[in-house]
Amino acid sequence: MASRSLRSASTALTLAAIGAASMFVAGAAGGATSRQTAVAPPVTVKMGEYFYRPGRQTARVGQRVRFVNVGRIAHTVADTDAKGNIRSRDIKPRELVKGAVQVVVFKRPGTVRYVCTFHPSTMRGVITVLPRSG
Numbered sequence: 001m002a003s004r005s006l007r008s009a010s011t012a013l014t015l016a017a018i019g020a021a022s023m024f025v026a027g028a029a030g031g032a033t034s035r036q037t038a039v040a041p042p043v044t045v046k047m048g049e050y051f052y053r054p055g056r057q058t059a060r061v062g063q064r065v066r067f068v069n070v071g072r073i074a075h076t077v078a079d080t081d082a083k084g085n086i087r088s089r090d091i092k093p094r095e096l097v098k099g100a101v102q103v104v105v106f107k108r109p110g111t112v113r114y115v116c117t118f119h120p121s122t123m124r125g126v127i128t129v130l131p132r133s134g
Contacts, residue, residue: 040133042103045125046070047077047096047116052125061132065104069096076117077102084124086117093117 042064046053048071059065067077078086078093086093090112091104106112106129116123 042066043127044068045127047075047123049073050119050122052114052116052123055124056126056128058128058130059106060130061106061109063105065106065127067096067102067104069098069100072098074098074118075123077104077114078117080113080115082113084113084115084120086115086120 040060040063043057043059044066045057046068048069057065069075074095074097076093076095077091078088079090080086090106091102091114094102096102106127109129109131112127112129114125114127
């Protein structure tokens with residue numbers, strides 16, 4: 001009889017532990033999911049023969065911005081001041097051949113103007129960087 005009540009107590013403890021563990025796992029999974037949904041998907045800007053599309057884009061601080069060369073020739077991306085002088089502070093230019101991608105993450109809100117250093121008079125764009133959401 002004592003053996004049977006010991007088994008019942010052991011079974012009850014095991015079930016309680018399983019219940020607590022499953023609540024912990026569910027809570028952890030829920031936390032990961034809410035964090036993942038808080039991260040915005042990347043913004044994409046396509047570049048090609050003498051264009052950036054879209055020419056104006058909006059992103060948030062911390063959100064990835066992907067510059068993708070869909071053209072046949074090489075292009076670059078470099079940030080400028082309001083007059084169009086290349087600064088390369090927020091976007092470090094590097095040659096992007098057809099199909100190449102450069103990812104940039106902005107750390108502060110503001111207006112970022114950019115050009116292709118190979119074609120600065122014809123390839124210009126603007127990204128408005130908003131504060132983080134939430």
